[in-house]
Amino acid sequence: MRDWRRFGAAFFVLGSEHVSKVIIIGGSGHVGTFLVPRLVAAGHHVVNVTRGQRAPYQQHGAWRAVETVVIDRETAEADGTFGQKIAALGGDVVIDMICFTLESAQHLVAALEGKVQQFLHCGTIWVYGHNTSVPATEDQPRNPFGTYGTQKAAIEALLLDKARRDGFPATVFRPGHIVGPGWAPLNPAGHFNPAVFGTIARGEELVLPNFGNETVHHVHADDVAQIVERAMGNWGAAVGEAFNAVSAQAVNLRGYAEAMYRYFGQTPKLSYLPYAEWAKLQVPAEAEATWEHIIRSPSHSIAKGQKLLGYQPRYSSIEAVEEAVAWLERDGQITR
Secondary structure, three states: OOOHHHHHHHHHHOHHHOOOEEEEEOOOOOOHHHHHHHHHHOOOEEEEEEOOOOOOOOOOHHHHHOEEEEOOHHHHHHOOOHHHHHHHOOOOEEEEOOOOOHHHHHHHHHHHOOOOOEEEEEOOHHHHEOOOOOOEOOOOOOEOOOHHHHHHHHHHHHHHHHHHHHOOOEEEEEEOEEEOOOOOOOOOOOOOOOHHHHHHHOOOOEEEEOOOOOEEOEEEHHHHHHHHHHHHHOHHHHOOOEEEEOOOOOEEHHHHHHHHHHHOOOOOOEEEEOHHHHHHOOOHHHHHHHHHHHOOOOOEOOHHHHHHHOOOOOOOHHHHHHHHHHHHHHOOOOOO
16 A cells, blocks of 8 residues: 555645645635635645636635636536546645535545545534534544435545545545624524524524523634645644534533623523424424534534644634624624
8 A cells, every 4th residue: 555644744845845736626615715815825726616606705815816617516427527527637635625425425536546645525513413422522433314414424434444545645624513704604593594693682582492502513614724724734644534623612502692692782681492392483494403403412622633733723603603793794684
């Protein structure tokens, strides 16, 4: 088997003298909005592979230096050409932000084997399902359920096995609930309707499911971008590993709501109902979203990323949400 650790370490030791070509599949999304400027500033040549349907959430001058390649992934995978098209771009590093099925991952890995220095996959904390202990570390048993979580778990199992058995230079990063300016964050009721923040901003009563003790674990999109950049810069420690990409601490729904009341200068006014009763008062899709979050109650450790990569999130969960909420206000989505 190839001595990939020596090979990769040599490549990144020379990183200051070598302009890497970095291919980002889905680079115009939440994380890419912050990751692309970071990589451009670090001197990399960045190629954003996109369907051409989305602009980054925040404008930045770095995007003028980015090469854009339009590929419809679904169509190209259907005709078996997607992996070949990505490989033909000649990237040193490939970052896949939008892989959601095992078949999609298998197709891309087969095309990239032996052709890239590093492959980074955007996973999810939902691979854990319910945690057996908290904060959950990366080596904790995974109990995924639901299509999204189980498919993501299968993808990372493939990638990490390929890294350890065959030397495929894969790294997995697992974001929590990604927040930042430009989109609505997961709110204290456990769903995404920004009207909840309006209720809080006006000082009105907010009803939470159960006792509000279930947890959610946010992360600012720029902190996810940070861990990707650090994984690239610490190749030997990152390849063959998975890293939680979350803030330093999860928050429970009650504490989250109280913090938001204080943010808006209001006194917390909360009440509680058992979930089944609470759900009857909600829009069904929002009640379902809340259930998907509280049944998992994510709370994850970042100790591994801190130790091996030097990962230090700039934002706490509440700070990240506050920045997103400030954008919601400016955008007129919160009515006081």
